[in-house]
Amino acid sequence: MKIMVCPLNGPRPVAEFAYGGEIRRSPDPDTCTDAEWSSYVFNRSGSPGAKYEWWCHIASGYWFVVLRDTVSDVVIATFPADAVRRGALPP
Amino acid sequence: MMHRLDAQAGEWLDRSVPLRFTFEGREYQGFSGDTVSSALAAAGLALLARSFKYHRPRSILSFANHDSNTLFQVDGVPNVRGDVTLLREGMRVSAVNTFGGLWRDKARVLDRFARLLPVGFYYKAFHSRRLFPRWERMFRALTGLGEVNLGAARAATPKRYGFCDVLVIGAGPSGLAAALAAAQSGAQVVLVDESLRLAGNGAPPALVGEAHRSPAITLYPATVAAGYYADHWVALASPTHLTKMRARAVVFATGVIEQPAVFRNNDLPGVMLASGAARLLARYGVAPGRRVVIVAGNLDAYSTCLELHRRGVPVAAIVELRAAPESDAAATSCAALGIPILQGHAPQEAIRGADGGVAGVWAAPLSAAGHIDVNARRRIDCDAILMSVGWAAASQLFLQAGGSTQFSEELQQFIPKELPPGIYAAGRLNGVYEIESRLADGRRAGSQAAAHTGFGTPSNGAVARSARCPSHRFPIIDHPQGKNFVDFDEDLQVKDLENAAQEGFDSSELLKRYSTVGMGPSQGKHSSMNALRVLARYRGVGVEQLGLTTSRPMYHPVPMKLLAGRSFHPERRTPIDAQHAASGAVWMPAGNWRRPEYYAVSGESRAQSIEAEVHAVRNGVGLIDVGTLGKIEVYGPDAAELLDRAYTGRFSDLKIGMTRYGLMLDEAGVIIDDGVIARLGPELFYFTTTTGGSATVFRELLRLNALWGLDCALVNVTGHRAAFNFAGPSSREILQGLTDIDLRDEAFPYLAVRPGNVAGSPARLMRVGFVGELGYEIHVPAGRGPEVWRALFTAGVPRGLRPFGVEAQRVLRLEKGHLIVGQDTDGLTDPNEANAMWAVAMKKPFFVGQRSLRILQARGPRQKLVGIELAATTPLPKECHLIIEKGAIAGRVTSVAHSRALNKSIGLAMLSPELAQVGRDIEIRLDGGGMLAARVAAAPFYDPKNLRQKAGAAA
Secondary structure (H helix, E strand, O other): OOEEEEOOOEEEEHHHEEEEEEOOOOOOOOOOOHHHHHHHHHOOOOOOOEEEEEEEEOOOOEEEEEEEEOOOOEEEEEEEOHHHHOOOOOO | OOEEOOOOOOOOOEEEEEEEEEEOOEEEEEEEOOEHHHHHHHOOOOOOEEOOOOOOEEOOOOOOOOOOOOEEEEOOEEEEEOOOOEOOOOEEEEEOOOOOOOOOOHHHHHHHHHHHOOOOHHHHHOOOOOOHHHHHHHHHHHOOOOOOOOOOOOOOOOEEEEEEEEEEEOOOHHHHHHHHHHHHHOOOEEEEOOOOOOOOOOOOHHHHHHHHHOOOEEEEOOOEEEEEEOOOEEEEEOOOOEEEEEEEEEEEOOOEEEOOOEOEOOOOOOEEEHHHHHHHHHHHOEEOOOOEEEEEOOOHHHHHHHHHHHOOOOEEEEEEOOOOOOOOHHHHHHHHOOOOEEEOEEEEEEEEOOOOOEEEEEEEEEOOOOOEOHHHOEEEEOOEEEEEOOEEEOOHHHHHOOOEEEEEOOOOEEEEEEOOOOEEEOHHHHOOOOHHHHHHHHHHHHHHHHHHOOOOOOOOOOOOOOOOOOOOOOOEOOOOOOOEEEEOOOOEEHHHHHHHHHOOOOOHHHHHHHHOOOOOOOOOOOOHHHHHHHHHHHHOOOHHHOOOOOOOOOOOOOOHHHHOOOOOOOOEOOOOHHHHHHOOEEEEEEOOEEEEEEEOOOOOOHHHHHHHHHHHHHHOOEEEEOOOOEEEEEEOOOHHHHHHHHEOOOOOOOOOOEEEEEEEEOOOOOEEEEEEEEEEEOOEEEEEEOOOOHHHHHHHHHHHHHHHOOOOEEEEOOOOEEEEEEEOOOHHHHHHOOEOOOOOOOOOOOOEEEEEEEOOEEEEEEEOOOOOOOEEEEEEEHHHHHHHHHHHHHHHHHHOOEEOOHHHHHHHHHHOOOOOOOOOOOOOOOOOOOOOHHHOOOOOOOOOOHHHHHHHHHHOOOOEEEEEEEOOOOOOOOOOOEEEEOOEEEEEEEEEEEEOOOOEEEEEEEEOHHHOOOOOEEEEEOHHHOEEEEEEEOOOOOOOOOHHHHHOOOO
16 A cells, blocks of 8 residues: 655555645636636546645645656645645745 | 376375365366366376357366466366366366366367357357347357356455565575675565465475575566556465565566467367476376377477486377477487487377367478478377477566567567666576576676665676577478467467458457457466467467467456455544434435434334424424535635635625635636635634545645645645534524523524533524524534533423435425535536636636636526425426426426425425516426426525524524
8 A cells, every 4th residue: 555655654554645636726716717617617627747735644634745656646745725825835 | 088197206295194085076086286277187088178158178287377278167166277277185176167067068069160159259159138148148158268256255365565675576596696696685574476486496395495584575476467557566476365565676586377279179178288288297297198208399298208218107209390400419318218209390280089088199391381282191099298398488577567569570578678767587588498597687687776775786687598499490281271370368279360450450469359359367478479480470470479468466366355355444533423323313325424314213104204394494403414524724824815716705794703605616607615604703714515525625725725835724624524414493592591602693693603601511602593493503623422412412302403405405406596616506507607706706806617607607507506495296307307398308307306394395496587487387207207397496495584593483
């Protein structure tokens, strides 16, 4: 089983974690068009490569951000969740 | 004929302990230490098995537990691996997949029809839908392996978990050296080998002793590393259990697997791999025959020849494929002994004898271009043919670990090219063949693996790969009549592969799928390399341009019993579980929980019990355990803000001491959960979620809270609290006797929440209306749940209380037209379609799903949740039965039940909006095609003004 390194709890089996999907920037719901919003809700690029993802350590309820290469399944870096709100994730 | 030789030092037998056993009903004898295969070989049996497809006679091929020829049915257990299963006194052994026994197998006639069964013939011949079931039955019966005993007792095989710094797979010379080097660096080492013993694998005995003595090395003999999973997690399969081994670095010293030569009748009993014959000879004192021919393509053939000669087994000839082979001491000795060596010759065909085994071989000159000169062929009589023509790297696990290989033309072998972090390869797998080099390569890999895990300094000395080619380039001899097998498991001949390629399946992966080469029990261990060579020749390219097929777990067949789990299905139980059982609860699963579906009463049918429970709630009082609901507390200055954003309703203006219905949407505007949200203080809310949604809703709220950075915290108290709904016209009167909370309407109105005590326990009471009667949801600490339940129960029974289960609650809420998320809604239902816009505050600045809901509102509903009613006398449709309008699907029934209070059947349905008018007649299609008339009706059906739950008075 894969080992995931949680920034709070250290290395743990991946079964202790829940995947929360790719992190994507929401358009401003008050100014965007219906088409832009629908695209945000339903469309995923699916392209392989380095992606920011939500992960949760279930037992401790700790959400964090994982930069993961979806080709090699290697975790490149992890970040605290508030990096998303602060816009602090490197491009 | 194979036979036992006199005892010799070093053999694995205890000849003082004879063991009797039967094979195909006849009695034989072996010795303690024998495996099933070695004992049968020693008994001189030519025939041990029938092949998978053509039922051709077969015997030992690899004696390495790799081929499917020596799978047996032993004491009722199918597919026992004869090469490695120790013989026991009284064993009853038989062949697998025969009709009327091994020797008289009626299906052997199939061999003559092989011409009519070309490659891919399943795909070509059996696509008739009408006839397919017949063909399927026939082929399932004809092909296959052992017979499964469906009555076998359940065998518990617990999984073990292991941890080590360095895992070394393979205990040959390089593996042993790697393990010792890693251990000397200070690493904890696990050394795994599929062989029953470590000795006799070609390593110096001193090393074996050292490995046994080293406290840092744990040995796993008779264990197959069956699969490599992420982060160095390796499945180790022993005969009795599976160990999930977590390593920090892995050394692959998995070695090489000897490959057969391909020539006509190369599958006859008596034709075997030279390494297998050498093992039989050294460990079990079994000679491969009385007169042996060796087919040579490398120098190993000559060492084998010398060993046979030393043990007194006559070698009739060495048929050397190469015209000008290199020489070494062994080859020189063979020549000196006068053993005929036919250089530049090939076995054109093995000759079948009267006993079904080998009687000789036709040897013919082989040109440099690979052509056979049939006219110059000569017969050599023999009863065994040993094949020593080359090796294939056992790189399967290494590839699973993410390593890559490339084909070395010099070595005629795939060798490691790229190694992922923590992965090391050593020995013959690495293309290193000479014994001293293998030891040095093992030491290098072991020290590097140890250094990777933080022990010692890595050795950087690269070890040179073999200068000699250990494998023949093309040990494949064409024959016009075929029967030159590439894959022994699947009975595939050279022409089968060529035909497959000709039909367009000419990449290694396609060839495998179409022809099934490498898909039998051996998983290509003896066939992949030669199949690649056949394909490469057909396409006129090099093997390096084709590449190996993808390697996946399991590397080796693993008994299902090692993989099977414990049949362990954990379920959650509320604190009231024992009392439910005492009341006759009939259980049903709800999310992870078990809940009472209803309470069985003797003399009542299921329907009668449910009806009586409903009746008690409507006319007296009922008690239901709702402790399975998710229960969450949120606390902090931003608690109301979090709920405002996560739920559709507005909670920032909710008064302390009041509750409000909460509806949760996803980003697409689809209903995903609901519950009741109570405000206990300015910064404290307590709320419920659905039973099934509690874990995911809580987790999603945590995520949203982390994302938004709000100043509040969430606690999941689902398991901390017991909860009941005490409902019915008499509920207030009875409850007032048990609580210090003033229950009068003016003090405790509908939808209020009050803290206090119930039956001596601290409690939170919420006045709710889910079942449509005056009722109180009572939340108490889980530990106090049983006593509070008992107190309510005892106080209620004289007033006609019945505990009620999920079924009664479904009827009660259906009479009120209340939807259940996930039953009456699906993955596309928005609040507009579910008539739940009353719970949505669109004017709020933001909530999850709001933006999508705006779009959906503008578009209008595609379906509408409506009430339906049916005459009481008609049969009930099922939930999910379709509503048909003018021959097309116009909706579906989502809930349906008979209502005694209303004397009719009622339900909810998702319906096309144009049909969703009260009074509209609709038709429901039943199982079997019958149609049922129904009518769209106004919901709630019962007490539409909600007077009963609000006023608590009889309406």
